[in-house]
Amino acid sequence: MGFGEASLFAKIxxxxxxxxxxxxxxxxxxxxxxxxxxxxxxxxxGLFRGCFEIASSNKKTCDRMKNVADYWAATQAFELIGFFLVVGALILSIIVLFIKSDMKILKLICWILCFCACGFIIVGIIIYGAEAEGIYAEFSGAFAITIIAGIISLAAGVLWLLDWMGKAM
Structure with a gap:
């Protein structure tokens, strides 16, 4: 059992x-x-580093985020947990596609990890979006990239669910 024999849902x-x-x-x-x-x-x-530049002096200062607000720490935690869940789902999908494609339990765990990853990523985004104020409320590119990552992990979860259910394509 290898990549060539896996379903199209699993490959996508x-x-x-x-x-x-x-x-x-x-x-x-x-x-x-x-x-x-x-x-x-x-x-x-970003979540772990902030930069500030004064226009008159052309001097940029960047530093790690220290003593962050509770919502910021919660956002960091949710986004990191979401990242590790995506890593877990990716590793499991590699195992399913290249080593053990006949084990339905692995497919089940894979789509559950995808949905959990999506949930953690989106909850982290909601926490940040609801609580950010001042300059932190001016959302930028990495914020949007994280939203897209959450949506894509949801789509991957749906495809792995369809594969687990045995739907053919």
Whole structure:
């Protein structure tokens, strides 16, 4: 049993998981969850790092986020848990596609992990979106990338669910 014998749903779900993995990794790592461009300063940052640049001095300062608000810590936690769930689903899909495609329990766990990943990613986004204020409410590219990663992991979960149910395509 190998990749060639796997269903089309499983193959597309695998590709979507790779895309979700890359996008979630970028969403967590890039410092562009918020971005503000004012006349006197520019500020941008991600979940773990923030940068501030004063226009008159042309000096940029970047630092790790320390002593963050509770909603920020919750967002970090939910996004990281979502990332690790995507990694788990991706590893499991590799096992299903290339090693043990006849075990339905692995397919079941894979689609459950995909749905859980989507849930954690979207809840993290909702927490951040609902609580952010001031310059942190100016959403930017990495925030959007993370939303897309959550949606793609949901789509992958649906495809793995269809594969687990034995729907042919």
């Amino acid at each position: 779900g695998f590709v979507l998981l790779i895309i979700a993995f890359i996008l979630q990794l970028l969403g967590i790592a890039l410092p562009y969850w918020y971005s503000v461009d004012k006349d006197s300063y520019d500020a941008y940052g």
